[in-house]
Each structure stands twice: as structure tokens, then as C-alpha cells.
Amino acid sequence: MRCAPNPNGPWHVGHARMPAVIGTYKDRYDGWFCVRFDDTDPETKRPDLEAYDAILEDLEYLGFEPDATYRASDRLETYYDHARKLIDMGGAYTCSCSGEEFSELKNDGNACPHREKDAETVLEEFEDMIAGVYDSGEMVLRVKTDIEHKNPALRDWVAFRMIDTPHPREEASGYRCWPMLDFQSAIDDHLIGITHIIRGIDLQDSAKRQGFLYDYFGWEYPEVVHWGHVQIDAYDVTMSTSTIAELIENGELDGWDDPRAPTLKSLRRRGIRGEAIVDAMTGLGTSTSDVDLAMSTIYANNRELIDEETDRRFLVRDGTEVPLGGSPPDEANPPLHPNHEDRGVRGIPAGDAVLLEPADLPDREGRIWLKGLGCFRYTRDALQYTGEDLDVVREGEVDVVHWVPAAESVPVRMRTMDGDVSGRAEPGVADLAADEMVQFERVGFARIDTPSGEADGSEAVLAYYAHP
RNA sequence: GCUCCGAUGGUGUAGUCCGGCCAAUCAUAUUGCCCUCUCACGGCAAUGACCAGGGUUCGAAUCCCUGUCGGAGCACCA
Numbered sequence: 001m002r003c004a005p006n007p008n009g010p011w012h013v014g015h016a017r018m019p020a021v022i023g024t025y026k027d028r029y030d031g032w033f034c035v036r037f038d039d040t041d042p043e044t045k046r047p048d049l050e051a052y053d054a055i056l057e058d059l060e061y062l063g064f065e066p067d068a069t070y071r072a073s074d075r076l077e078t079y080y081d082h083a084r085k086l087i088d089m090g091g092a093y094t095c096s097c098s099g100e101e102f103s104e105l106k107n108d109g110n111a112c113p114h115r116e117k118d119a120e121t122v123l124e125e126f127e128d129m130i131a132g133v134y135d136s137g138e139m140v141l142r143v144k145t146d147i148e149h150k151n152p153a154l155r156d157w158v159a160f161r162m163i164d165t166p167h168p169r170e171e172a173s174g175y176r177c178w179p180m181l182d183f184q185s186a187i188d189d190h191l192i193g194i195t196h197i198i199r200g201i202d203l204q205d206s207a208k209r210q211g212f213l214y215d216y217f218g219w220e221y222p223e224v225v226h227w228g229h230v231q232i233d234a235y236d237v238t239m240s241t242s243t244i245a246e247l248i249e250n251g252e253l254d255g256w257d258d259p260r261a262p263t264l265k266s267l268r269r270r271g272i273r274g275e276a277i278v279d280a281m282t283g284l285g286t287s288t289s290d291v292d293l294a295m296s297t298i299y300a301n302n303r304e305l306i307d308e309e310t311d312r313r314f315l316v317r318d319g320t321e322v323p324l325g326g327s328p329p330d331e332a333n334p335p336l337h338p339n340h341e342d343r344g345v346r347g348i349p350a351g352d353a354v355l356l357e358p359a360d361l362p363d364r365e366g367r368i369w370l371k372g373l374g375c376f377r378y379t380r381d382a383l384q385y386t387g388e389d390l391d392v393v394r395e396g397e398v399d400v401v402h403w404v405p406a407a408e409s410v411p412v413r414m415r416t417m418d419g420d421v422s423g424r425a426e427p428g429v430a431d432l433a434a435d436e437m438v439q440f441e442r443v444g445f446a447r448i449d450t451p452s453g454e455a456d457g458s459e460a461v462l463a464y465y466a467h468p
Numbered sequence: 469g470c471u472c473c474g475a476u477g478g479u480g481u482a483g484u485c486c487g488g489c490c491a492a493u494c495a496u497a498u499u500g501c502c503c504u505c506u507c508a509c510g511g512c513a514a515u516g517a518c519c520a521g522g523g524u525u526c527g528a529a530u531c532c533c534u535g536u537c538g539g540a541g542c543a544c545c546a
Binding site for chain 2: 004005006008038039040041043044045095098099102103106107136137138139140149150151152153154155157158160161162163178180181185200201202203204205206208226228229233280283284285287288289290291292293294296297299300301303304307308310312314334335338339369370371372373374390393394398400401402439440441442443444445468
């Protein structure tokens with residue numbers, strides 16, 4: 001099987017579907033899969049030189065390693081050779097009709113005058129195309145199919161056209177005569193030995209178009225499955241590489257890994273495992289109708305992967321400072337993980353005042369349980385320690401909330417899909433290393449991106465929010 | 469206009485080929501209860517779907533027709 005991306009940027013979440021499915025099938029049925037960059041349009045779908053590696057990196061993040069990697073732009077001579085053979089068989093002709101002219105003839109089921117040229121002339125003109133004698137738009141090579149075919153989309157389609165703009169890859173920059181996807185892909189799929197093709201419904205007619213080529217060459221066409229488009233809820237930004245690139249260009253997004261961007265790099269930075277995405281994608285199956293993937297499915301998968309191994313911490317967002325009174329304990333020692341007492345506890349000094357999330361501030365004379373510390377009554381703008389037993393929590397009389405000391409907490413900047421959040425975390429968070437995951441209790445899972453003091457000019461720990 | 473394709477709960481999916489075991493599977497989401505010093509994890513429960521209408525049949529989610537809705541192609545894009 002193959003994954004044939006157009007290298008025009010790093011992958012968005014939807015791109016994960018192809019490797020997820022074919023990679024999973026490969027593992028299940030002892031198969032083989034390659035990545036083939038279909039970079040045969042240096043102009044309208046101009047490849048981005050950095051995208052080749054970016055895509056391979058995204059693939060690695062998802063947990064797959066291709067058995068081989070190809071670039072169509074390395075293989076022009078192969079395509080030319082097959083075109084020559086096709087011309088010899090009388091299966092193609094050079095055509096200088098304008099797109100409009102031809103389209104009109106074609107829609108009426110009429111052949112253009114160039115269709116009946118003899119193979120020799122066609123070959124000569126094709127060699128001129130390769131030599132770059134023509135300018136863009138002057139000449140194309142068409143595959144002779146059936147000009148009266150009931151589906152107009154299949155009638156005498158273009159196999160090669162002239163493009164004046166040089167290819168961005170230096171190795172391919174000399175070519176001017178480029179194959180269209182249907183020709184390139186058809187030849188490659190056979191030569192590479194692809195047995196099964198999965199592609200989008202936008203390419204529904206491709207197999208039928210390419211079938212004419214396979215018939216000329218006497219080849220057998222691979223099995224094809226078409227699937228619909230995937231949409232993902234939870235994002236304001238469209239899943240389109242060019243749209244995302246534009247938003248980055250004009251500064252609305254910080255980059256491909258901005259948490260608001262629906263890209264794999266973004267999910268990766270938030271600490272979501274590739275496996276969680278792959279499982280969600282394979283769960284979509286391969287139906288031909290369009291599907292909506294709920295981000296909550298990816299989150300649920302990820303939570304299952306990381307919950308047991310992720311330690312707990314406190315983070316208070318936009319904290320309100322409240323003084324403490326009544327001689328509470330000096331320090332709280334909640335466990336690092338409630339299901340794993342053996343991992344030990346964290347030490348959180350209480351100090352004279354704490355920060356609470358505004359929504360957690362109790363009503364006047366109301367009681368609240370600061371987790372790990374004890375029960376307090378909110379009186380005269382201060383929290384007075386009541387010394388009550390944990391039973392008040394067990395009885396459900398008092399709500400348990402998270403908190404941090406006002407003095408000894410560490411500043412945190414947490415980037416989320418909905419914008420940045422600033423807050424303060426318990427002291428231990430300052431010692432966490434980059435890439436560690438934490439669960440901020442009652443807030444959610446997050447990935448430590450940059451430890452305190454390491455970010456440029458910032459004392460704050462930089463974290464990326466993953467999900468609840 | 470011409471040509472393809474599709475339609476199962478909020479979302480995804482199984483079942484459709486070879487009609488009965490489907491008063492429809494599983495997951496996720498939502499709600500409630502239990503557990504818990506987290507609104508995490510875990511346990512239990514509830515809500516919730518075969519696009520519509522005809523036909524064939526003893527019997528239709530499954531086969532046929534029509535309609536409705538949705539998607540795609542008819543590019544010198546991929």
C-alpha cells in the first residue's frame with residue numbers, strides 16, 4: 001500500500017487517516033507500505049521543500065516507518081519512457097487545443113483534429129515537449145480513451161503538460177514537461193507493486209481513467225477503496241494546509257504547532273500520543289460518506305494511555321488570594337497519584353495565604369476543604385481552619401478544591417486551544433522536565449513544554465494543555 | 469446540464485454481499501448513582517438510531533423502485 005502525499009506543508013489531523021489505516025493493515029496482514037511524494041506540479045501545487053521531512057516526522061510521531069520513500073519528481077524519465085511506449089501503441093496524442101476548446105468538443109463527444117495524428121508525429125512532438133520547446137499551455141499529451149464515453153470525466157484526459165516554473169527541488173528543476181497525477185500515479189502504482197489503494201472520493205474517477213492506461217499496457221489494476229472527507233469538531237480553523245499556512249503567514253497562528261491549529265504538530269506539542277490519533281482514525285473505517293471525528297474520541301484514547309502514569313499536581317488559574325487563619329498544618333502532602341500510593345507524596349507548604357480559582361471561593365461562612373490540607377470556613381475575608389475531620393468530605397458536606405500557596409507557588413503559562421491561561425502551580429512543578437506530562441487536578445492533562453527560567457525572558461513554566 | 473457515490477442514536481462503527489439468530493453491536497459523548505481528600509481512573513444504570521414512501525416475501529436495516537437529502541467528478545490541481 002502507499003501513502004501519496006503532496007508535500008505542501010506539515011500534516012493536519014485529517015492526514016493521519018491514511019497512515020493510520022494502511023499502517024494498521026500492514027501490521028495486521030504482514031503487508032508493506034511506502035510513502036510516495038506526488039510532487040508533479042511545481043506551480044499550482046508547488047511543493048514546500050521543508051514539507052518532505054516534516055511529513056516524515058509526522059509519520060514517525062504517529063508511530064509508523066515507511067518501508068520505502070519515493071519522490072515522483074525523481075522519476076520523470078520513467079514516466080517519459082512509458083509515455084513513449086504508449087505513443088507507439090497509438091494510445092496517446094499530442095494536442096495543442098486550448099483547454100476551453102477541447103472541453104467544448106469533449107462535452108459534445110467530438111474528437112479534436114489532433115487525435116488522428118500518426119504515432120511518429122506524436123512522438124516527435126512529445127520529444128519536443130520533453131526538450132522544453134513549448135511554453136506552458138501550448139501543448140499537452142492526451143491519453144486516447146473513448147471520446148464518446150458516457151462519463152465526460154473519462155474522455156481523453158491529459159497525461160503531460162508544460163510548466164514554465166522550475167521545480168523547487170534542484171534535482172528536478174530542469175524539467176518542463178510534467179505528468180498529471182493520473183498518469184504518474186498509475187505508472188508508479190504498477191511499478192512499485194501496489195496491490196491496494198485507498199484514496200478520497202475526489203479521486204473516484206481516477207481508477208476508471210487509469211484503467212485505460214492499464215489496458216494499453218496489459219496490467220492489472222490494484223484494488224481500490226474510496227473514502228469520504230473527515231472533519232474534526234472543536235476547531236475554528238479549517239483543516240486545509242494552505243489555509244493554515246496563510247494564518248501562520250499573517251500572524252494569526254504562531255506556527256504549525258500552535259495549539260489552536262488542527263495539525264499533528266500541535267497535538268504532539270500538547271502531549272497527545274500518536275497512538276491515540278491512530279486508534280481514533282482506524283475507528284472511522286473506510287466508508288465513502290463524509291465523517292465527523294470528535295476530538296473527544298482522541299482525548300478519551302489518550303487519557304487511557306497516560307492516566308495511570310501521569311502524576312498529579314495543583315494549578316490555580318487566575319487565582320484569588322485569601323489569607324489563612326486558625327493555625328492550619330504547615331504543609332500538605334497529597335499523593336502523586338491516587339491509584340499509586342507507592343510513588344509517594346508531594347510537599348506543598350501552606351504559608352499565610354493561598355490562591356483559589358475564583359469559582360471555588362465559598363460563600364460567606366461557607367466551608368471548603370483544601371485538598372491535602374484541611375477544612376476551612378470563609379469568615380471576614382479569610383479562611384479559618386476548622387480542624388474538622390475528613391468525614392465532612394466523606395459525608396458530602398464540604399467540597400474539595402485544589403489550591404496553591406500564594407507565596408511559594410510557581411508561575412505557569414498554559415497554552416490551550418482557546419488561548420493562553422496564566423496561573424500558579426505548586427512548587428514541585430518547577431522541577432519538572434520538558435516533555436513530562438502532568439494532570440493538574442480538576443483542570444486537566446498538560447505537557448510541560450519549557451521548564452521555569454528556560455523560556456526567553458520568562459520565569460514562568462510553559463505548559464500546553466492536552467485535554468480534560 | 470452530464471456522470472458517479474452515499475444515507476444506522478450527538479459522533480463513529482457492527483450488521484447489508486448470502487433476508488429470519490437485530491424489539492439492532494461496540495466505543496465515545498450526555499445524565500444519574502457508587503467509589504474517591506480531583507469534575508481523573510474504576511464500577512453500575514439510563515437516554516438515544518435503521519432518511520421517506522411504495523413493492524417483493526410468511527418475514528426487510530438487509531432485495532427492488534421512486535422520492536428526499538448529502539457528497540464527488542466533468543482541470544494543462546493533487
